Amino acid sequence: MPLTISSDAISEKNKLASRDPWLLLLEIIYPAETPVRLVWNTENIVWDGETWQAFPFELGDIEETKEAEIPALSLVIYDIERLLIPIIDAYDGGIGAEAWVRVVHSAHLDNAVPEFEQQFEIVEAQIGYDFSVNLKLGAENLSNRRSPADRYLKGHCRYKVFKGPECGYDGSETECDWTFERCRELGNQARFGGFPGIGKIGYWR
Amino acid sequence: MAWPDIATPDNVRQRITKKQVRSPFEAGYVQSMALHTRSRRKFSLSWEFMSSSDLSTLETYFENNIGSTFSWTHPISGTTYTVGFTENYIDSRNVFSDYYSVSVTLEEQ
Numbered sequence: 192m193p194l195t196i197s198s199d200a201i202s203e204k205n206k207l208a209s210r211d212p213w214l215l216l217l218e219i220i221y222p223a224e225t226p227v228r229l230v231w232n233t234e235n236i237v238w239d240g241e242t243w244q245a246f247p248f249e250l251g252d253i254e255e256t257k258e259a260e261i262p263a264l265s266l267v268i269y270d271i272e273r274l275l276i277p278i279i280d281a282y283d284g285g286i287g288a289e290a291w292v293r294v295v296h297s298a299h300l301d302n303a304v305p306e307f308e309q310q311f312e313i314v315e316a317q318i319g320y321d322f323s324v325n326l327k328l329g330a331e332n333l334s335n336r337r338s339p340a341d342r343y344l345k346g347h348c349r350y351k352v353f354k355g356p357e358c359g360y361d362g363s364e365t366e367c368d369w370t371f372e373r374c375r376e377l378g379n380q381a382r383f384g385g386f387p388g389i390g391k392i393g394y395w396r
Numbered sequence: 397m398a399w400p401d402i403a404t405p406d407n408v409r410q411r412i413t414k415k416q417v418r419s420p421f422e423a424g425y426v427q428s429m430a431l432h433t434r435s436r437r438k439f440s441l442s443w444e445f446m447s448s449s450d451l452s453t454l455e456t457y458f459e460n461n462i463g464s465t466f467s468w469t470h471p472i473s474g475t476t477y478t479v480g481f482t483e484n485y486i487d488s489r490n491v492f493s494d495y496y497s498v499s500v501t502l503e504e505q
């Protein structure tokens with residue numbers, strides 16, 4: 192699929208000689224922590240209203256194998272200032288944290304839309320003796336996805352919001368326990384979100 | 397922490413670095429682009445005759461600040477840079493009596 196980039200970026204990439212570099216941004220997001228925002232550059236930059244700290248890191252190539260493994264790439268951050276290591280320690284490696292890789296152009300930092308961005312997930316983390324943080328970034332872990340997507344139960348309503356648009360009850364009652372019996376009490380069984388006609392243990396599809 | 401009060405170096409050699417990427421094409425032209433937004437400087441300082449007391453001051457400063465950054469003012473331009481020691485050592489050689497030939501390399505952060 193072709194990459195869509197801005198007209199400014201097209202102009203910059205077609206220049207035979209340019210004094211303004213493309214910048215590689217890395218954002219690592221741990222839940223409940225301030226995101227770590229780094230730029231592969233010799234000075235800090237401000238992009239999208241945030242300061243991105245100049246930092247030495249190495250991003251590897253995306254590896255694809257014939258073994259049907261999920262594509263992954265390596266990321267090495269030299270965390271001399273211990274910006275990331277305490278967070279990794281606190282989260283026991285922080286497996287599952289988000290990592291965003293973005294590319295912006297230094298002459299067009301006012302453009303809040305990156306020319307390229309891709310989301311990864313940290314699937315492996317190691318800290319070296321020399322303050323190097325070795326991360327393996329991978330695609331989304333599919334085992335975290337609910338599968339099958341839907342579950343069909345005999346006596347339990349699947350609509351989360353009582354009196355919501357799917358439930359449709361508009362009477363004076365204020366509580367529901369999401370059972371077929373309660374729905375019948377309320378006279379709303381025609382819109383019950385369960386499947387009374389199926390077996391006791393439900394059905395997965 | 398500022399640079400210690402010692403004699404001005406006899407020689408200051410400096411090198412400015414800013415990386416670029418160059419892609420040569422078969423047609424003969426080269427496409428080039430800067431890799432970073434800021435240049436960095438490296439300074440090689442040398443003293444031909446440094447007194448032993450200045451050398452002692454410099455060595456103490458080196459021991460206390462290796463691995464860190466500090467302010468250093470260029471003796472000619474007067475510009476102040478944030479620098480660090482590049483090498484893990486200070487070279488000194490006794491020239492005569494109580495004087496030493498000393499060299500130190502500093503690099504901008």
